[in-house]
Amino acid sequence: MKYRIGTRGSKLALTQAEYVCGRLREAYPGDDFEIQMIKTRGDVILDKPLHEIGDKGVFVKEIEEQLLSGAIQIAVHSMKDMPSSPAPGLVFTKSWKREDPRDVLILREKKSLQELPQGAVIGTGSKRREFQLKRLRPDIRVVGIRGNVDTRIRKMEEEKLDGILLAAAGLHRLGMEDRISQYLEPEEMISAPAQGILALEIREGEQRLLDMLNELSDEETELAAKAERGFLQQMGGSCHIPVGAIFRPREEIEEQSDAPGSEETEGRLDVIQKDQKVYRLDAMFGDETGTRQAYVTVYGAKPEDMAEEAAKEVRRKMAGKVILLGAGPGDPELITVKGLEAIRKADCIIYDRLASPELLAQAKPQCEKIYVGKANHHHTMKQAEINRLLVQKSMEYDKTVRLKGGDVYVFGRGGEEGLHLRRHGVEFEVIPGISSCIAGPAYAGIPITHRGKALGFHVVTAHDRRDELADIDFAAMAGGKETCVFLMGLSKVGEIAEKLTEAGMPGSTKAAVISQATTSRQQTCVSDLLHIAEEVKNANLVSPALIIVGEVVSLREELNFYENRPLSGKQYLIPRIGTMPTRLGELLKAQGALVDEVQVGEIVRGPGDFTAKQLSRADWLIFTSKNGVNSFFRQFREKEMDMRSLAFVKIAAIGGKTAETLEEMGLYADLIPEDFNSDALAEAMKKQLTGSEAVWYLKAGNGDGHLKETLSAYCRFEEIVVYENCKVEPKLDGLAPLEDYDGILFTCASSAKRLMEAMEDVQKRCRIYSIGPKTTSFLKKSGITSVLEAECSTYDGLAERVMHGEEN
Template identity: 35%
Template sequence: MSNKVYIVGAGPGDYGLITLKAVECIKKADVLVYDRLVNPDFLNLKKDNCEVIYVGKESSNHIVPQDQINRILIDKFNDGKAVVRLKGGDPYVFGRGGEEAEALYDEGIEFEVVPGVTSAIGGLCYAGIPVTHRDYSSSFHIVTGHSKKDDQNEINWSSLSKEKGTLIFLMGIGNIGHIVKQLIENGKEPNTPVAFVSWATRHNQKTTLSTLKDARECVEREKIKAPTIFVVGAVVKLADKLNFFEKKPLFGKNIAITRSRAKNSELRKKLEEKGAKVIEIPTIDIKSIESSKVMIKEKIDGINDYDYLAFTSHNSVKYFFDILKFYSFDLRKLANVKLCSIGAATTSELEAKGVLPDITSERFDAVSLAVEISKHSVGKVLFPCSEIAGTALQEYLGNNGFAVDRIEVYSNRVNYSERERVVDILSNSSVDFITFTSSSTFENIVELMGAENISLLEKCKIISIGDITTKTIKSKINNNVFQSKEVSMESMVEKIIELL
């Protein structure tokens, strides 16, 4: 990424509403300067050595004044850095992006602006309110709820009140009394439908419907706070019909997932599609074992000595094939070796590598795979696995005449850096469900939290995958443990919905 300042819109909040170009900018940034309304999950996209600077603003309380923000952008650019200024919504829709771009221009600094989805449109969409509709509105007007100097004369209330289009006020919740008064006094029908959309597109989005004349009382009664979009117009009538987001089955539910951060994405995506707020608790720190590369080189050089290649996790596939790639191994040499896979996730990982398993076990335990292998002719098995993998597969096959070579290709360690955060989440957040996809994810969180905090897990429903994982959990916790019907992420989600 070149030495430049990128003023980037992050969208209204939903993780899926950020643009591809914005993601690319975040991933390559040397310095990331971000606002309060930016989804914090976007920070996970940054490089490990990226400098992060928070300049959040809450209503009129500016943690970092605008002039100082401009100075930060200029100074970091002058340090030779690629700087990303990450802003909620769109930078040029009441986001002060224009002011920042001007400051950069005045200093002769090269910059780019990356548009974002504005909450004025995207946020209302998630509330079931189209800003235009042939039966109700042929125009829309986006208005700031407060001006640079809070000079209300900057808004032509007489003209605005006579408009038949949709009126959208951003940053106006603290000034709602004045807005309502001006609209009605200048001719707006008091019974005009209005809506307040708080935290639009987020898991805690709340849409409140009212009328213009009752709007101020509604704000006080419902304790509506910023950030909230205030929308006025007939299109609000469609909210009950079109509000798809707040009708999702898991909307409003907080679900903690406990895989490694790299493998959380699949389950996270499926849960968020159903409306859940997903809290990542990456209890596992998974890394390749570099010392195994030399040993594996010896094994793959003699791959034709093996009859079976057994995988009991998606990670064993990933790290084994990473080593094959490191040595420029030709996958066609595996033609005479039967590939063996446990569960849907492991099979999917093999398919992603361009190969299909010959032997599979639908049950998520090593013995089941060993049983399937033993139905075939006795032979030699290469078993890539983690350093903490059990010995059940080796023992079963060994007892049935097979020779098994175990080779550890990745480590699976407790992520101790997450301890305080995990205890805080489970102590202070309303977690409805927590998921465990392996025995190690559960064992690691118990070790991470300490035995004195295990009761925190009992406050929520625990969803497990596979018999062995369930058995491990129940050795510590008896209540509220539920196993998914099948060994898949889809089945875990289905079990959660079933328990609502």
């Protein structure tokens, strides 16, 4: 039978393929073998380090495509260049005998590393080699170099490098041993996993070919490949991360008690049977910058176990902390103080469906956020994948937060995640959250215990892993006087009621179902066991929901505080400037409203071109927003000015919140108009001016010129642009249809303009609220004739206008 052997076209790759081809021809003379060269992406891009052009697959993808198509039957690679797992549909054969796995130095003039002068320059394209070389000689300067062996040697001569680092295996196969200046022993430099081992890859199902290739394998090399590649797979290693591993037989361990790592692994040697051969695995792992590195040595008889143990030891030395954090039942303000602090300090947050957007907004701008789903029947990521992700991210970040709805351990998978982290050597901490089984009933006006009605409570999950009704002891629940709480049971309401009544609980027992508890969308149905399922169906409740059964439900009418607030059941839309939730939204939510906010702009720094000398000539500073205050003082500090520069300057602020922001800077406004708008400010300023004063207006670049037009005749008026309110294209995905909102709240003309450009017929589909005259004027010029304007141009005034909107 004819077999085509695919390989890269480099001299070394061809030499390796010829070696394989020769052995096969010798072993199987009845078959025909030939070599076919294939160019890969890694062969084309030679001007960049490997970690900048992609993962290990840059040398194999095109070859694997030819293999899958049947154009070739065998692929020959250097195993160290291979991803930790073969592509789908392909398999690796057992490993043939390994060539020398060590790294070596080729030096231009000197004979050894020790002889190199201070500050010598060495070329390598491997971070693994670079970081380990610097451990041996911190003074050495490392430069990037790529290409085949001949190219690298030529570059060394042309660029007058002191030397280059290469693999001994390649030089041996090319017959270039004489160019080697020094072999670096594993104790000096741990080589790449599977360095010196060839990877023979074929299609799945080619049993005859697999048997032929396996017949020529080497047992010791196969064990080494399993251990070293196993470590690589455990660590998720790639060309972006420096990772090394070398597996060797370890003879006479007792005589080498001073070997690195021997003390920490001594106890594990006791479990090895006397007739088993003992091996040693040295491994290293580092981050991309080389600031964190770990080196470990483990001993054992089973390569897979040794790989796992080495990875675990590396994580113990390098991994950051993972925090399993309960976010609470839904209301973002119910998170613990410690939990909120963890979110704010997190480098990475892995969150599920129940995590509040308001909590995620508290994270640092550079924090990586990863959504893993966990909605019922719609898991974005399976639990095993989440577990692996937690371990992976612990190696990338100092602080990783796993943000889970409710409490970490109450019917969640927090215990599984914690056990997985512990088994993999990753430190973790648990920050509990308020469980919905307590908070949900409380927000619905139902105390979970109450003297004379319930002295305790049962809490169970309503469904099992097959999504069937869980195996619940209904008799115990029906026979007692405790409150019964069923979580995640919306689809099981009828079955639960039926099982309880069958177990002896009276059909007249009060029951409640709370949907989306503690959120602005909370809805509660109350009935008795005989009719609760019908009530829930008619109300169209949605998950997540919890079921409460017991006499405490009768207290809801008197204790219900949450669903009786002025704006309960109302929904509003706020276009905002910036990424953070607004205080206006918080005011509405406090009154029971559901609030959606959509970003339409962002504040960026303006030119703010002023000096301390120029500022000293100003008599008045006018601020009309907190953005103006913050931007001015940011540039004020950057120019290394201090408060003495403002010793003789008076300050005018348009309103209370602007004045409060000034107070945070240690300044009190000299003038605040009674009405918080620009007309009132201009009239108040006229009374203070004599005509000779220099007045600076600290404003946005796209702000209007109303104040300048009004005050220029009364003073020397100058506009200083300290910030820009720049447009951001609104992301409308996830918003409700406009018809579903009870109102849109506009806090400035620019927000109104941008939202109206993104949405059609705003004025015809929704009630419109305005914060003040300027915004109202723009809205009316845009064709919106009916505008509800706040009496006082503040967030508080606008919120008050919304609460009385129905009356007008």
